[in-house]
Amino acid sequence: MLELIDFRKSYGSDFHLEIGDLNLEAGIHLILGENGSGKSTLLKAVAGIHPFEGEIVLSGVSISKDPLEYRKLIGFAEAEPLFPDFLSLEDLIQVVVKAKSSSPTQVEDLKETLKIGDFSKQAIGSYSSGMLKKSALLLAFIGDPKLIILDEAFTTLDVGTQQSLTRLIERKSKEGTSFLLTSHQNEPITAFDFSSTISLNQGRIIEHEGA
Numbered sequence: 506m507l508e509l510i511d512f513r514k515s516y517g518s519d520f521h522l523e524i525g526d527l528n529l530e531a532g533i534h535l536i537l538g539e540n541g542s543g544k545s546t547l548l549k550a551v552a553g554i555h556p557f558e559g560e561i562v563l564s565g566v567s568i569s570k571d572p573l574e575y576r577k578l579i580g581f582a583e584a585e586p587l588f589p590d591f592l593s594l595e596d597l598i599q600v601v602v603k604a605k606s607s608s609p610t611q612v613e614d615l616k617e618t619l620k621i622g623d624f625s626k627q628a629i630g631s632y633s634s635g636m637l638k639k640s641a642l643l644l645a646f647i648g649d650p651k652l653i654i655l656d657e658a659f660t661t662l663d664v665g666t667q668q669s670l671t672r673l674i675e676r677k678s679k680e681g682t683s684f685l686l687t688s689h690q691n692e693p694i695t696a697f698d699f700s701s702t703i704s705l706n707q708g709r710i711i712e713h714e715g716a
């Protein structure tokens with residue numbers, strides 16, 4: 506499903522993420538590691554946000570040869586999402602639905618699952634951290650991407666929404682969507698049957714269990 510080839514990413518001389526070659530089969534994958542080990546850096550590179558050295562191929566589509574097609578296959582929710590304050594979630598939904606050729610019915614289903622109420626019409630500058638997180642999650646699921654990348658997906662969500670998100674991830678996984686997850690919280694994340702668990706330490710994989 507996802508292939509990293511001779512993958513490296515540096516922030517100047519300060520931090521080096523050296524992954525090399527990594528193959529992940531379809532499924533739910535967990536990335537573990539201490540603060541600053543490189544989890545978010547890896548996810549942002551796979552999401553097509555950060556430049557890197559090497560190559561990434563998702564379902565046969567190369568990020569370097571076909572970046573636009575590659576990005577359409579990905580949904581990404583950052584750990585601490587940032588959106589323009591003056592827009593509403595509804596504004597962002599319209600953009601992503603068009604880009605990902607999704608249906609309004611899917612958006613309504615996601616809003617219900619993630620318990621997104623009328624706040625979606627308000628300016629993002631007025632959102633709480635949980636509302637921001639729900640917004641990022643909804644946008645990541647739009648259009649049924651091949652791979653959904655969720656960094657600290659459960660942080661700041663209330664317990665009810667955590668449970669709904671767990672069920673949504675399990676359902677989508679059964680339908681063929683793959684996931685890359687990170688977490689600092691043990692409770693919701695242990696619910697999943699992971700295809701593999703990758704442990705990072707100071708920018709290197711120290712353990713990879715599963716496929």
Ligand SMILES: Nc1ncnc2c1ncn2[C@@H]1O[C@H](COP(=O)(O)OP(=O)(O)OP(=O)(O)O)[C@@H](O)[C@H]1O
Nearest residue numbers: 516519520538539540541542543544545546547584
């Ligand atoms: N934009 C950036 N510019 C320079 N250095 C960065 C940047 N983003 C992250 N870093 C550095 O890269 C290293 C890895 O950071 P990263 O955010 O990937 O770690 P993480 O494992 O996700 O951490 P956490 O668990 O705290 O979220 C850290 O030393 C961090 O300071």
